[in-house]
Amino acid sequence: MNGTQFMLSHAVSALIRSKNILDKADEIAALSIDSYLGRKDHFNENLHTIRPHKGQLETASNILSYLENSEIGEQARIAVQDPYSFRCVPQVHGASKDTYNYVKSVVETEMNSVTDNPTVFHDEDLVLSGGNFHGQPLALVLDFLAIALAEIASISERRVYRLISVERNLPPFLVANPGLNSGFMIPQYSAASIVSQNKQLCTPASVDSISSSNEQEDHVSMGANAATKLLRVVANVERVLGVELFAASKALSFREPLKTSPALQEFVNEFRKQVPLVENDIVMYEMMHKAEAYIKR
Numbered sequence: 001m002n003g004t005q006f007m008l009s010h011a012v013s014a015l016i017r018s019k020n021i022l023d024k025a026d027e028i029a030a031l032s033i034d035s036y037l038g039r040k041d042h043f044n045e046n047l048h049t050i051r052p053h054k055g056q057l058e059t060a061s062n063i064l065s066y067l068e069n070s071e072i073g074e075q076a077r078i079a080v081q082d083p084y085s086f087r088c089v090p091q092v093h094g095a096s097k098d099t100y101n102y103v104k105s106v107v108e109t110e111m112n113s114v115t116d117n118p119t120v121f122h123d124e125d126l127v128l129s130g131g132n133f134h135g136q137p138l139a140l141v142l143d144f145l146a147i148a149l150a151e152i153a154s155i156s157e158r159r160v161y162r163l164i165s166v167e168r169n170l171p172p173f174l175v176a177n178p179g180l181n182s183g184f185m186i187p188q189y190s191a192a193s194i195v196s197q198n199k200q201l202c203t204p205a206s207v208d209s210i211s212s213s214n215e216q217e218d219h220v221s222m223g224a225n226a227a228t229k230l231l232r233v234v235a236n237v238e239r240v241l242g243v244e245l246f247a248a249s250k251a252l253s254f255r256e257p258l259k260t261s262p263a264l265q266e267f268v269n270e271f272r273k274q275v276p277l278v279e280n281d282i283v284m285y286e287m288m289h290k291a292e293a294y295i296k297r
Helices: 004-033 047-050 053-065 088-111 136-163 185-202 223-253 263-273 286-297
Strands: 119-121 126-128
Touching: 004 053, 004 088, 004 136, 004 223, 004 263, 004 286, 047 053, 053 088, 053 263, 088 136, 136 185, 136 223, 185 223, 185 286, 223 263, 223 286
Parallel strands: none
Antiparallel strands: 119 126
């Protein structure tokens, strides 16, 4: 046993949760887009086939699929372009998906590798000392995945901010009685603070090293530190997406009697079984915890 097993176990856990995050992020973003009266033409296939990154193409297709047959989406639009946090979902989410796939390929190689030292080659009658225990291949991708996931939370928080900021005929802080009620002000504060913490956690561990073992171990990957802080980033992203889903589902209620798409309405209905519609101020952290649990489900 050596440090690479520690790194690998964390990497596998992070990848499993990351796949769920990336799937949910597209659906939640689509709900925010519809609630914000966003434009569907930003996701037109023609735009994305001329910059054909795999993740970008997949995300644009997902968003259009989620928005299909939305009554809200069929209404006339005044704005020619939406803010980046809505318009550029394919480019941002897509880049994170491409990173996820690269990290996954490295982790799968590592899972099927030998990292013993020394290593016995029975058929060749050899015992060789080497450096397969070195965690650099994992350390770099653990840092890379943390950065990619942090961007999912970063763009998500910006969408939450736009939803509460008295734009597109939405009320201040997504509450019908502003002034008497703070509404979604505090959830947005929470998301903003989490996103800022992620920026600190995304300082790469793999650029660090320190000597030990009487200078024998004079360059190390610091991959274990990359692994533990990656899981903190993963948890933070789940929390921020929970806040966005909480806010976007509330914003949607202000578009009634117009309906969102059948796919998104089913999504909201399932969410409502865990997190009810908030009309007046309550202790919001309890609902935020339930929203986070829904994301992790």
